[in-house]
Amino acid sequence: MAVTKVVEIPYTLEIPVGPQHPALHEPLLLKVYADGEEVVKVEVYTGYNHRGIEKLAEKNSFYRNIFIVGRVCGICNNVHANCYVRALEQILGIEPNNRAKYLRVLAMELERIHSHMLINAVMAEMIGFESLFMNIMLDRERIMKAKEILTGNRVVGDYMMVGGVRRDINDEKRDKLIKILDKTEERIKYYKNVFMEDDTILKRLVDVGILTKTDVVKYAIIGPPARASGVKIDARASDKYDAYGEIPFNVITRKEGDVWARMILRWDEALESINMCKYILEKLPSDGNPVPDEKRLPRRFPPCEAFTRVEAPRGELTYYVMSDGKPMPYRVKIRTPSVNNILNTAHVYLGHTIADIPVILASWDPCISCMERVTVLDLITGERKRIHLKELARRREKWVNPRYSI
Amino acid sequence: MSYKEALNKLVEEGLLNVFGEIKPNRKVYSFDWSKIRELFTKLIDLVGVEGFYVSTIIGTDLINDGTIRLDYYVVFLPEEETVVFRTFLPRESPEIDSLVDIVPGVLAGECEAYDLLGIVFKGNPALKRGFFVPKDVYEKGIYPLRKDAKV
């Protein structure tokens, strides 16, 4: 009998990365299918951190929600609260004074600096550069101190309130903040230099995880990953919320679109943020008390819808708040940048080695608690038609040791 | 073609109707849910693939009207102007065509709307329960963000 069929056994391995994994610090499962070292398919599984905040927000009053949404994410809590508070201000028709607007921007920019420093530090750790990680985290602590001076707490600021902010700063605090910013600026310049010139970093990051301009728009990638691919998306520049219309700043874009470009872009943005903070502290307007009397704020919310955008450290964050005249919001919808950036980028991993997976994932600045959502399969072209071992194992049980199919 | 011209053209063709405004200054257009694919294919023809992205999909359960409202928040580039495309689905069988093959960026939003509100996006192979709803909730067939769901 002639041979009619040749069965080729592909070396495809299925590797679960996460939800608890030494390389990933957050609860996310990446199912990686690899052919030897080469990644052929990635599936993103989430749902390990869902807390049902949107439903919770429907069960709490408008004002209590300010503090609940501030706890969606630990890193960008002021940005979340600001976005929600501005939605409430749109519903109520309240406008805070200029000093309050400047102070809000100050709090959010401090957050951006420390968030960008954090993810750069995590990236250094991902590529095995522990000493750089430690040093960046040490300098990040200064910014945390600055946040403590401004808002009263290192991490969760609870700084935003309808009609203004919750505490003012005086000259003494201002001088302290300027001192901290001067010191940090010097350090950030140094670290940027390290990222630009260090061989270890360049070898691991350059030309890894390239994202083209078309893909960025098609897959709705936002924030630093989009700007690193040359797409100029920045809600600060387009919506000009709070005081962003008055404070001069540049929207930084890069052309390369690889992991390295995203990290350098974050350093550049951190420097830009430091300049903005200094500008705010020097030119802080004094047109009245920025702290509203929380006892006198309106209790009744008219039926209305508001949709606000804010540029979080990770990208465009949107809040939709719908009021139907009752004391609780009818619907609150939070769309965080991590949703798009993690879930829609499964195709970027293809063709890279397994060691590059944590690097590429870290370059999105993933925040699972922000995302608290969805699962995705990669449906995109370029995926080679292969049978993976699991399937093969099912067909030819004797051939394959089930030990290798996880 | 600028996005304003494109929107005007779509309104002329009857695919979009001016609906109102969401604060602050987000224009709302309503459309017929059965024509969603036609709408977005035309939109790509008019402004190009790099001309817009779907920022988010927001479903709201309007239990008193017996409908589920579905909003597509489209951000037009390079102006970064947010425009809302709104449609209403019957609450008993909320079904709409999936956009995942023409606008891949909606994947996250569609999966989320299915898992939390039970809106079926026909043609999206990635839909499944338990994206982020815990097992004990979805096994009972509960869609948590529906107003009559008790969780």
Place this chain on the structure above:
Amino acid sequence: MGKPKILDLILRNLFSKPATIEYPKKETVIEPDARGRHYADLNKCIGCSLCSIECPADAIKMTPIPSEYEPPKRNPRKIFPVINYLRCVYCYRCISVCPTNAYVSTNEYRLATTKTVFSDMLSLSTLPKKSG
């Protein structure tokens, strides 16, 4: 391969003092107005329950003042807020909504303890005990 850029810094750090604050031996320097443990001053509290309603974490329960304490006249319902520090998120919403500014705020951040989890003893210590 060139010399790692960060080598100078690493060598310098090798011979310098550790940056970590040795916490139990040395106090962490904290701002005087940082948000720490807070409790109600019962001489000012009128028992209106507003803080309990507004608390986003449901950490405040209104409790009757025990009989061995002299309840102030301005508190007709004789109730006072007890904060559960394990639930509290230190947002200070209670402090800012209080109509009589009855809350005492401190920057006490060392909250790990085997004793006080509720604020009742701190609050009641502001009241005089009934004589006899």
